Amino acid sequence: MSSSILPPEGEQLATGWEPDLPVADSLVRQAVLAHASWAIDTARRAGRPWYDGDTWAGGILGDRGPITNWIVPKQPVDPAEVIAAADREFGTSAPYLFVSAWPTPDLRPHGLGLAGHPPLMIRFPDPSVAPPTTDLEIRQATTSAELADAEKVLVEGYPLPELQPFTPGTLYSPAVLDSPTTVWVGYDGDVPLATSAAHDAAGLTVVENVAVMPAARGRGAGAAITWAATTRHSHQPAALIASDDGQPVYQRLHYLRLERWTVWVRS
Template identity: 75%
Template structure:
């Protein structure tokens, strides 16, 4: 070759995870930053403890429930350093998920258990997909009563045994609807049976808090509320971290598996 492919000495080579890089540097970066936003927004709006720095973001939404509180790594740094900082925010009795887009090594010495390596899934805008059919009426939540319906379905339908019996305000504060999250509920008449949330940040839509009551399973309820959340911002890609049960549903909605992330839990 006629010239060197090496950069000039001292020139910084971007890794894709520098804090100053735009979110749209890559779709995976957008997904990471959007999930980090999801991790702090509800806690911040409820006036509860939260942190959002260069290496991680997290917040305390509830004192119980293993999926209620999230900590998301934002850079491929030593997770032991992150968890040392997390310990200063989270009291020992408060559970949380530790979500890492990168392999972590063994985090059991921090009191965490490995939950798995679920795939990050992505659906690009404009993808031709037939909307799922259901007998439920899918409504966007705009009132405190609707938010309580969504909470109840999440607690009882996901389910979240630690938050049962259901008490209003367990997960969502009234200010939640004033932020970047939009909640949907599927009703059979006036009975709430399914829910999903669309959270917009970093130019993508995070689909989260998908739950269906047993009475609505097999009726297209989960796919329909997921579809409502997925397409709420039609010009944005949608991303989600998929459970084993949810992956076939998401694939039918034209979601693609991008890569596996790593999730630990402190229960």
């Protein structure tokens, strides 16, 4: 078969997922690699198990609650192979989120449950947008005590019953203070009521761990704490995996739904 649009025989054709391809080959590639970085960075800095290879990355920060541990495929490979590799690296008892940019087959035979198909949302820098307002004081966590405040809000406000009762250091070790991750806390006086995190990787800001306590809802806290993380690196796009409750807030901040990802849970 011949055609003017076919490449020369034997030419290597990029799929977009080769390990040596530029990170910024596509926004989706950037988002995948940025979330892979999020999956390993906190665990690595805390001295916990982690793995980063060509096809997947993952970190095991704790033994309670899957949100503390992430497994992220970096290429469209067989998820069963990634799960088997993670079992070899981390054992079979650790809970985790399996976060895939691609549709997957049924992974229940491998011990996982389907959490859903949440949208990946992207926001591009736009200095014309006015910051949202709140009566809370939004500030960057710069001490272990402030990290503990952020953890408390996340565990109790999200909520994360698997991590209750709350124990400081479960989600953030002091090493986070000197890392690509910035943690934000919203205070009413001395009372922490909102939190978010911004992770800088692959030319994107990953916005994660957004939570607001009931006492701060309806006060603009969700938008303001998300804005702090979103604009931490104002020159680059921000990306997040949206919850159902969070989507309206993110859309008001000019986030766009890019595509749906697939999230499984091993509990």
